[in-house]
Amino acid sequence: MSKVSARGLVKVYGQGDTLVRALDGVDVDLDGAHLTAVMGPSGSGKSTLMHCLAGLDRATAGTIVVDGTEIGRMSQRRLTALRRTRVGFVFQSYNLVPTLTAEENITLPLDIARATVDRAWFDEVVAAVGLENRLHHRPAELSGGQQQRVACARALVSRPSVVFADEPTGNLDSRSSAEVLGFLRRSVDELGQTVVMVTHDPRAASYAHRVLFLADGRIAGDLMDPTQQTVL
Ligand code: ADP
Ligand code: ADP
Numbered sequence: 001m002s003k004v005s006a007r008g009l010v011k012v013y014g015q016g017d018t019l020v021r022a023l024d025g026v027d028v029d030l031d032g033a034h035l036t037a038v039m040g041p042s043g044s045g046k047s048t049l050m051h052c053l054a055g056l057d058r059a060t061a062g063t064i065v066v067d068g069t070e071i072g073r074m075s076q077r078r079l080t081a082l083r084r085t086r087v088g089f090v091f092q093s094y095n096l097v098p099t100l101t102a103e104e105n106i107t108l109p110l111d112i113a114r115a116t117v118d119r120a121w122f123d124e125v126v127a128a129v130g131l132e133n134r135l136h137h138r139p140a141e142l143s144g145g146q147q148q149r150v151a152c153a154r155a156l157v158s159r160p161s162v163v164f165a166d167e168p169t170g171n172l173d174s175r176s177s178a179e180v181l182g183f184l185r186r187s188v189d190e191l192g193q194t195v196v197m198v199t200h201d202p203r204a205a206s207y208a209h210r211v212l213f214l215a216d217g218r219i220a221g222d223l224m225d226p227t228q229q230t231v232l
Helices: 046-053 076-085 102-112 119-128 144-156 174-189 202-207
Strands: 004-013 020-030 035-039 061-066 087-090 162-166 195-198 210-215 218-224
Touching (some): 004 046, 020 046, 020 218, 035 046, 035 202, 046 061, 076 087, 102 119, 119 174
Parallel strands (some): 087 162, 162 195
Antiparallel strands (some): 210 218
């Protein structure tokens, strides 16, 4: 069973004469332990698709199943609970709390949910993201790439079913981008996570197991294992 499936997904913004059909009939199945990159021109519907799949925004029509549950039928309260516990998020701006250390930022979602930290998993995530020596630093003492890696570790710490990343390398130089993309890839290959990222970054495609191309709110291309098909 797919981790995330969408059928006939439509999202219309606005009303009256100013309707924008941001998604126009998207069918997609995202498998577990895959890094999927969603690419396409600006305005093609990438963010809208991610927001709908992640339960941050409601679709106008169609069905979305995340981890066996149809999220369109969920109450707002259950949807909020799903976002807190089953889904991890990484944004372009790292959204760290400046007064907390890296470690405190990473465990914040668990603290908010009053859940206990699985130390073995925490250590595994921190090692995979290469932050062992930065745990007591505050965001201002970290580079952009390190801050984004803290944000990635925070997204993974509750062992979510799916991690959604929205332009995770949008603010980073090429070296830091490579660190973050490398970590997202390893979180899939070594830690078994499922990651969906929206990106403009041409480098990102080479790290993904699968690239979906959107154009005008529709899936215009679907490429498996792009590293094996393209010359880097
Ligand atoms: P992308 O992420 O590929 O740049 P978006 O999903 O942000 O595309 O946008 C798809 C389309 O929907 C665009 O035409 C955009 O202007 C429109 N759109 C996005 N969000 C809104 C909104 N909140 N209200 C009205 N139109 C929106
Ligand atoms: P490591 O090689 O230490 O595991 P990296 O961060 O260099 O860590 O890479 C993690 C994964 O990302 C690699 O296993 C590989 O699948 C992929 N990867 C790394 N660099 C590239 C690249 N330039 N292009 C495509 N995929 C890459």
